[in-house]
Amino acid sequence: MQAISPNDLDAAVQPARVHRKLYSDPEIFKLEMERIFGHAWLYVGHESQVRNPGDYFLTQVGRKAMVVTRDETGTLRVLHNQCAHRGAMVVASDCGHAKEFQCVYHGWTYHLDGRLKAVPLNHGYPQDFDTKSPRTAMTQVPRVESYRGFIFMSQAAEGKSLKEHLGYMATSIDDMVDRAPDGEIEAAGGVFRHVYNGNWKLYLENLCDAAHPWFTHRSSIDAAQQQSDEVYSDGTGEIAIRQMRQNGAPYSFWENQVGIWTYPNGHSYLGDYHDDSKLVAAMQDPVFRDYIAALEAKKGKDEVKRILEVRRWNSNIYPNLSFMSSFQQLRVIHPLAVNRTLVCTYNFRLKGAPEQMFRNTIAFANIVNGTGSLVLTDDLEIYNRIGIGLASDGADWIEIGRGYLSDVRDEHGGLKGKNSTSEVYIRNMFEAWRGYMLGETAAANEMKASA
Ligand code: FES
Ligand SMILES: [Fe+2]
Incomplete structure (x- = not known):
């Protein structure tokens, strides 16, 4: 196999198109794991x-097994889950509490920070x-x-700080936490896992893609539009049906009332799409009213107004995190192979909010993002079709030019x-991709800042 040169990588990303091998070449995937996932700040929990x-x-x-721990001194650590003796995985339970970690092969025992x-x-x-x-x-x-409870790790000993990496996108994390009356959120309710036969980049691309619901989610749009308003009355189903209906909004809505914002290092968010005012508040939902009362009691009316005016749907923190701050849902992307990706979805409880808010979050996740949901399954089918389409050896280039030169x-x-x-948002991710793959991150950021 021929080595991939910097020139090959450079030529594969053009201003408004990228070469399809970036989604299908196992050698490029290997380099991505080394240069992107081996260096970038990655969300771990x-x-x-x-x-x-x-x-x-x-x-x-990627495929590397890791353990996230809080050691005896309270310090957060991330350890490779590998015994220093003959390499066995040391920790086998998904989560728990321990005084030490012991390898069950020959009994080597480790402190919580990994020391023998x-x-x-x-x-x-x-x-x-x-x-x-x-x-x-x-x-x-x-x-x-x-950052505000969100743990990230970097396998590079040096480089920009997490705060520098997040930049303005830290405000999406702020939005997730600020919505808790007690100023704290907690991961709860387990995890959804799904694996698709496609490249990891497709997932992040899809979450900010405002042009696909009309086609991809047609069946749930049609079903929701036919649904009589008389039938559903419990809040959670109704929120999901409203979302499905809104997926069928005309292009004039998508083009004029929704926004896509991007920031250095590959981050982006889709805003003003399904915000509180279009979903829960529009339903005069009594639980939401109780929640606002709890929030106002802790933060005051002005701050609550500011918080609820932050209207973000999906926020993507490149390269492995996407979350929905207003619906307390978060997904972590684990690339397994060039055409195989694991996504783990977590839900969060807003401390101090009515318990029913959390139940709504779980129900909403089940309907819209669960592995058997009417919406997510459409997207999984698309990722699989892209995998099959790209392997057919047709056109070499993938067009990512819509809106090129009209961005502001x-x-x-x-x-x-x-x-x-x-x-x-796709062009922005590939700019970050180039930075990691060709060592241009710093230069690219400088250019952006001075433009
Ligand atoms: S491999 Fe872990 S103790 Fe031998
Ligand atoms: Fe979708």
């Missing part, structure tokens, strides 16, 4: 999942066997930082589509 020293949960970065704690038959090892050496520890990921600069240093159907 939420602090509510490791509230106390000794708490841990498992995650993965005990080795059976220690006398049998050579004289230079050093139990204090990093070589006999579970390897730690060098950088772990959290926003006051926070990003680019905004003139209307929401611009493919600016």
Whole structure:
């Protein structure tokens, strides 16, 4: 196999199109895992999942198994889940509480920060066997930082800070947390997992794609439009039906009343789409009214007005996170192979909000994003079709040029589509992609800032 040169990579991303091999070439996928997932800040979980020293949960970065722990001193750690003896996975439970981690093969035992704690038959090892050496520890990921409870890690020992990486997109995380009357959220209700036969980039692309619902989600739009208003009265089903109906809004709505915003490092959000005023508030939902009362009691009317005027649907933090701040739902993208991707979806409880709000969040996730949902399954079918289509060896180029040159600069240093159907968010992700793959991130950001 021929090595991929920087020139190949450079030529594969053009201003308004990209080469299809970026979605289908296993060698490029390998490079992405090394240069993007091996360097970028990646979301790994939420602090509510490791509230106390000794708490841990498992995650993965691409195919690498990882353990996220809070050690005895309260510090967050991310460890490679690999025994330093002969390589077995050490921690097997998805989550839990432990004083130490013990490998069940030969009993090597580790502290919560990965340092070796005990080795059976220690006398049998050579004289230079050093139990204090990093070589006999579970390897730690060098950088772990959290922003308002959201934990990120980077496998690069140096580079921009998490705050620099998030930039203005930190305001989407703020929106998720600010909506909690007690100022805190917690991951709850388990996790949905689904795997599709397509490239990881397709998932992030789809979540800000305002041009696809009319076609892709046609069956649920039709069903929702035929549904009589008399039939549904419990809030959760009604919210989902409203969303399905709104997916069928005419292009004039998408083009004029929805917005797509992008920011440096590949981030973006789709705004003004299904906000509170179009869904829960529009239904005169009594639970939502109680929630507003709880929020106002803690934060005051002015702050609540400010919070509810933040109208974001999906926020994407490149390269592995997407969340819906107003519906407390979050998805983590785990690339497994060039044409295989795992997505894990989590829901969050707003502390201090009526419990029914959380039940609505779960019900909404079930209907719209569950693995058997009427909406998500359409998107999964599309990812699979893209996988099959690209493998047919047809046209070499993929067009991502809609809205090109009509994008406008926003006051926070990003680019905004003139209307929401611009493919600016895909071009923006490929700009970040180039930065990681060709080592141009810093230069690209400087150019953006000075443009
Ligand atoms: S492989 Fe873990 S103790 Fe031997
Ligand atoms: Fe969709």
